[in-house]
Amino acid sequence: MIINADDLDVEHTYKLLIATIVPRAIGWVSTLSRDGVANLAPFSFFTVVGRKPPVLSLTMQHRSDGVTLKDSFVNIRDTGEFVTNLVTLPLAGAMHKTAMEFPSEEDEFEKAGLEKAQSEVVRVPRVALAPISMECKLERYFTVGDYEDHVVWGRVVRFHIRDDVYLEGGRIDTAALAPVGRLAAEYSLVNNVFTTPLDPQAIDVWSTRRMERLDGKPSDFSAVAQKNWSASGSVLSDQEAP
Template sequence: MDIDSSTLNAKEAYKLLIGSIIPRPIAWISTQSTDGVGNLAPVSFFTAVGRKPPKVSLSIQPKSDGLTLKDSFLNIRDTGEFVTNLATLPQIVPMHRSAIEFEPDVDEFDAVGVEKEPSTLVAPPRIKGAPVALECKVDKIFAAPDGLHHVVWGEVVNFHVRDDIYINGRIDFGALAPVGRLAAEYTVVDNAFVPPLTDDVMAEMAGRRMRRIDRNGEDYSAVDNPNWSASGAVAE
């Protein structure tokens, strides 16, 4: 099937993008408003864009009404700082709940039940229990013509890495159970390999569907849920 992207509206194009670009790493972003209110947001349009200096990129959409800028973006824009915390399975519930569109005066650390840890070089706190946290200062902000969609580049000014996973200058990712995004659902990274694989392993994997671990059926899709929003927000 060929789908002409010019025939798609934004929601339709978004559904195809999030089902095609998988798995996507999740930046669990912590920010702080100019009034000191903590905010959390999972961002899965996220990647690294530089090494020296190290930089990351976040793509941030408006809220589910399609018109209002997200609090996390406003905090990043107004303070010039944010922290990218690594999303892992032990914190999947508060991470998922942090996509709820809370009111701006609600401290989302308290609302989703995670504790704050002071950052070293930026004002926004990092998330206690996150094994890796990248403290960032805004490098550039790019705005789409509609003024509602933004890309943020942040320079990583400090890496916080839990002591037990820092080995000879690298991170022991095998000990982390990192969580990624599949369309509107999640996956936990629980295997690793270096090619080539043996023929018997390749034969075993060929055509095999992903194994669901949430007891939903094989044909389940969170995107089909009537409460699903292309903003990434979830219902309380």
């Protein structure tokens, strides 16, 4: 199958991108509005773009109506600050809830039942139970593409790392984190590691095995096919629709 990207509309392009660039790290971004209302939302167009100084990149689409700017972007633009929080398995349910499109005046920490922790440099609160959080100052933002997705670059000014996962020599005990990544419109628990070369028998077994579902759904279940899925990456309701 060869597909000409120029022949696709934005929704089909998005579906292909999120299903083929996997797994993706989740930037669980906390922000604060000018009025002091805390916001929390996950973004999987998230990566590192610089080392010294450390710079992170977030790409933010509009809300599901295709017009309204997301609160996270507005807050970062207006205040110049944000925090990224690492998503782990115990926090996955709350993270998913914060992907819903709440009114701007509502606090997503409260909606998701999450405790806030004070940051050191920025005014934005952190997710208290996140094992790793990064305080960021806005470096720059710009738009990309016909639909003007907003790309935000933030300079990390403070790392918050839980003591038990910080190892000698500045290493992180990643095997102890139970990090969660994004697969298309679903999530994946990172629970195995390897180095190469692998035994050929292990390659044969694992390369033909379907992913195991932790939620008990059928192996062919697709979150993208559900009615509450949106091409904005937002969750339109808290209930799955057939």
